[in-house]
Amino acid sequence: MAAYPKAQYKRVGARTPLRRGGFVVLGIVLVLVGVMALAFPLLAALSFNLAVGLMLLAGGIAALVHAFRVHGWQGRAVQIVLGVLYLLGGLVFLANPFAGLLALTLALGAFFAADGIAPMLMGAQIRPQRGWGLFLVSGLVSLVLGVLVLLGLPGGWSIALLGVVAGLNMVLTGAAFLACTGMPPPRVRP
Secondary structure: OOOOOHHHOOOOOOOOOOOHHHHHHHHHHHHHHHHHHHHOHHHHHHHHHHHHHHHHHHHHHHHHHHHHHOOOOOOHHHHHHHHHHHHHHHHHHHHOHHHHHHHHHHHHHHHHHHHOHHHHHHHHHOOOOOOHHHHHHHHHHHHHHHHHHHHHOOOOOHHHHHHHHHHHHHHHHHHHHHHHOOOOOOOOOO
């Protein structure tokens, strides 16, 4: 029977020291990228569209290559269909950016609405720690902005708002991570 040092066992409720470097880097990167998205909202939205189109193309190519390399697999036909769908989706996003933006706006509006719940839960879970309120605010803003994007789809204005929503979400989340370190978040001037 091996003896284990007591340092391996943790008391329930014991606090472990935070390594602040990762929090600081993540917070600063999120704030900077968020500010860039706020400064150029349509460019941010088109960048998302381009990234999604390229990912769909890459996924479609990978699925088709795999499907044609494995012989005798029962799921081969379904994988070929999925690979073709990925390719077609990627081509739609790249060939017609505004149709892709409409689909992306719908998906990201739903994502931001759902994404608002996780930071609120995290803020409630870490409540005694520094910065818990910013996680709560970040989640609430994300939830509200996601709902606004979804409600604005029929009028078309939410496509332009997509970059603003992404930028606000990143700035607030980055500020929350910086607050966890005790470091004041950088001041952002619009």
